[in-house]
Amino acid sequence: MLNPLALVSEGADACADAHVADACVPDAHVADTCVPAAHVPGTAAPLLELREYSLRLRRDGTGLLDKVSFRLGTGEIVGLIGESGCGKTLLALSLIRLLEPNLFTVAGQVFWRGEDILAWPEKRLISWRGKELAMIFQEPMTSLNPVWRVGAQVAEAIRLHQPVGVKEAASLACQALRQAAVAAPERLMRQYPHELSGGLRQRVMLAIAMANRPRLILADEPTTALDVSIQAQILELMLRLREETGASFLLITHDLAVVAEVCDRALVMYAGRVVEAAATRDLLDTPRHWYTRGLLASLPGLDGEGRLPVIPGAVPAPAQYNWRGCGFAGRCRRALPRCGREPPPWSDVGAGHWVRCHAPA
Numbered sequence: 001m002l003n004p005l006a007l008v009s010e011g012a013d014a015c016a017d018a019h020v021a022d023a024c025v026p027d028a029h030v031a032d033t034c035v036p037a038a039h040v041p042g043t044a045a046p047l048l049e050l051r052e053y054s055l056r057l058r059r060d061g062t063g064l065l066d067k068v069s070f071r072l073g074t075g076e077i078v079g080l081i082g083e084s085g086c087g088k089t090l091l092a093l094s095l096i097r098l099l100e101p102n103l104f105t106v107a108g109q110v111f112w113r114g115e116d117i118l119a120w121p122e123k124r125l126i127s128w129r130g131k132e133l134a135m136i137f138q139e140p141m142t143s144l145n146p147v148w149r150v151g152a153q154v155a156e157a158i159r160l161h162q163p164v165g166v167k168e169a170a171s172l173a174c175q176a177l178r179q180a181a182v183a184a185p186e187r188l189m190r191q192y193p194h195e196l197s198g199g200l201r202q203r204v205m206l207a208i209a210m211a212n213r214p215r216l217i218l219a220d221e222p223t224t225a226l227d228v229s230i231q232a233q234i235l236e237l238m239l240r241l242r243e244e245t246g247a248s249f250l251l252i253t254h255d256l257a258v259v260a261e262v263c264d265r266a267l268v269m270y271a272g273r274v275v276e277a278a279a280t281r282d283l284l285d286t287p288r289h290w291y292t293r294g295l296l297a298s299l300p301g302l303d304g305e306g307r308l309p310v311i312p313g314a315v316p317a318p319a320q321y322n323w324r325g326c327g328f329a330g331r332c333r334r335a336l337p338r339c340g341r342e343p344p345p346w347s348d349v350g351a352g353h354w355v356r357c358h359a360p361a
């Protein structure tokens with residue numbers, strides 16, 4: 001396994017050094033799970049570290065993300081899993097700072113190689129985004145520009161961050177496509193997105209993301225719309241790119257098979273909170289949070305016999321997130337009376353496996 005990704009546990013002393021953005025909405029629930037940096041296992045400096053990162057709608061204070069804390073190391077592939085509506089994509093978009101700042105308030109800290117990016121000026125963000133941190137967005141057909149040829153779109157990403165002319169950018173774009181395992185990159189450069197298959201469009205997205213050799217790629221459901229054989233090729237490609245360039249990936253997915261295939265570690269997200277984190281094998285073999293258990297139990301088997309167990313109810317809308325207690329309490333068959341009113345603290349259940357539950361499995 002590569003560098004450890006770690007969640008931090010409850011405590012009070014980090015409250016003192018937690019950065020809270022000026023415009024942050026006061027949060028009555030911050031102190032109860034505030035975490036000390038000393039509880040983060042591992043000594044290696046992480047590439048990305050979130051500490052108590054929270055996000056709210058500025059308009060009415062609706063909470064969207066609550067004290068998300070984790071580390072991601074160099075060369076690590078971390079899966080971020082959970083049902084739709086749990087906040088996975090929102091977390092990625094806010095990490096790459098693509099959300100309109102006038103609409104949201106943030107609290108906590110996001111460290112990039114030790115620097116708090118929440119304090120960076122816009123100029124620094126522009127030179128960092130796309131160069132050091134890149135994102136593969138959901139659904140390449142709507143992310144690529146339909147009226148630009150593929151070559152121009154890859155070359156544009158290169159020219160934004162590298163001092164090269166038009167010809168050299170085109171040549172680097174061709175190399176990036178070749179690195180993304182495109183068989184005939186010269187021909188593809190002249191094509192438009194609508195002329196490509198889903199698998200090829202996804203490779204173009206990977207080529208754009210990798211064009212400036214970023215340290216970390218946020219990949220949001222990169223294989224969801226693909227059939228299994230193309231999905232396997234894209235996952236293999238990610239592993240190869242990690243091998244060749246040392247890039248890390250935060251892989252957002254609701255597909256646990258994808259997590260099992262490529263991720264070193266996994267985070268489980270529910271209702272705007274990370275509720276469990278562990279090495280992938282450990283998480284899949286011995287899930288300790290009842291939500292994770294429910295997700296795994298609802299996977300269909302190959303025998304197709306019997307009714308699939310399902311988690312009762314549905315993910316609430318953000319305005320209904322219950323952060324006064326466990327956000328999963330309304331759907332949990334094991335809920336205790338206190339689950340609805342006391343936020344569960346982080347517990348280290350061994351070997352870097354962390355869970356937020358009053359009565360872990």
Ligand code: SF4
Nearest residue numbers: 326329332339357358
């Ligand atoms: S804290 Fe309570 S409601 Fe939440 S998962 Fe654990 S047992 Fe269930």
